[in-house]
Amino acid sequence: MNKKIVIISGGELEEEFVLSILEKEENQYVIGVDKGMEFLYSHQILPNYIVGDFDSVKEEIGDYYRNETDVPIREFNPVKDASDTEIAIRLAMTLGAGEILILGATGGRIDHLWANVQSLAIPFKAGINAVIMDRQNKIRLIGGGETHLKKGETYGPYFSVFPLGEEVFGFSIKGAKYPLTNHTLIPYDSLCVSNQFQEDEVTISFLNGIVILMETKDR
Numbered sequence: 001m002n003k004k005i006v007i008i009s010g011g012e013l014e015e016e017f018v019l020s021i022l023e024k025e026e027n028q029y030v031i032g033v034d035k036g037m038e039f040l041y042s043h044q045i046l047p048n049y050i051v052g053d054f055d056s057v058k059e060e061i062g063d064y065y066r067n068e069t070d071v072p073i074r075e076f077n078p079v080k081d082a083s084d085t086e087i088a089i090r091l092a093m094t095l096g097a098g099e100i101l102i103l104g105a106t107g108g109r110i111d112h113l114w115a116n117v118q119s120l121a122i123p124f125k126a127g128i129n130a131v132i133m134d135r136q137n138k139i140r141l142i143g144g145g146e147t148h149l150k151k152g153e154t155y156g157p158y159f160s161v162f163p164l165g166e167e168v169f170g171f172s173i174k175g176a177k178y179p180l181t182n183h184t185l186i187p188y189d190s191l192c193v194s195n196q197f198q199e200d201e202v203t204i205s206f207l208n209g210i211v212i213l214m215e216t217k218d219r
Contacts (some may be wrong), residue, residue, distance in 0.1 A: 001183065003028070009088070010052075011106050013136045035201075050074065089122055097123070105117075117139060126170045128209055138155035147204045151200045155215035163211050165209075166210075169206065175199035
């Protein structure tokens with residue numbers, strides 16, 4: 001079905017940034033996740049679905065969605081085996097998402113951020129493009145082969161790469177200020193943080209595994 005689905009999670013939601021995305025995207029589904037519902041409620045945006053355990057939502061807002069709207073609600077016990085955002089990602093996949101954009105996945109608690117980044121592997125392994133974004137960061141996963149970044153078309157002037165869970169062999173970066181050739185990228189290696197363009201195009205290539213690619217900018 002190839003829908004573009006936006007997930008509004010419960011982390012930091014910078015008002016102007018989030019509204020600019022919700023206003024410009026057409027034919028999209030919106031899933032409100034737990035505290036992210038408060039943002040949608042305060043801006044009178046009705047989501048297509050709601051997911052969460054309601055443990056961090058004001059009671060009156062939960063009651064509003066339950067009693068005064070027809071929005072389908074997937075409510076879970078707070079004692080569960082997955083985060084609210086992961087549940088929302090899986091729901092988006094069952095709804096036929098071809099692209100998933102996750103807002104409110106950063107800021108605040110770092111354990112939530114890291115859980116959200118790791119959850120990107122679920123749609124990635126299913127061939128679905130999933131991205132975490134905020135005003136300064138764009139986070140996605142890439143697999144083996146070549147990935148090309150073009151100067152002026154990335155989210156910011158900096159990019160960082162980290163392996164997700166395993167060693168990455170034959171890792172190379174060309175066209176960057178800090179190039180690499182046939183490097184073995186290891187999980188606790190910070191070598192590839194905060195790189196920059198040296199040429200108009202950067203090529204990232206490697207043989208195996210999954211890496212986290214972050215495109216970033218200063219405020």
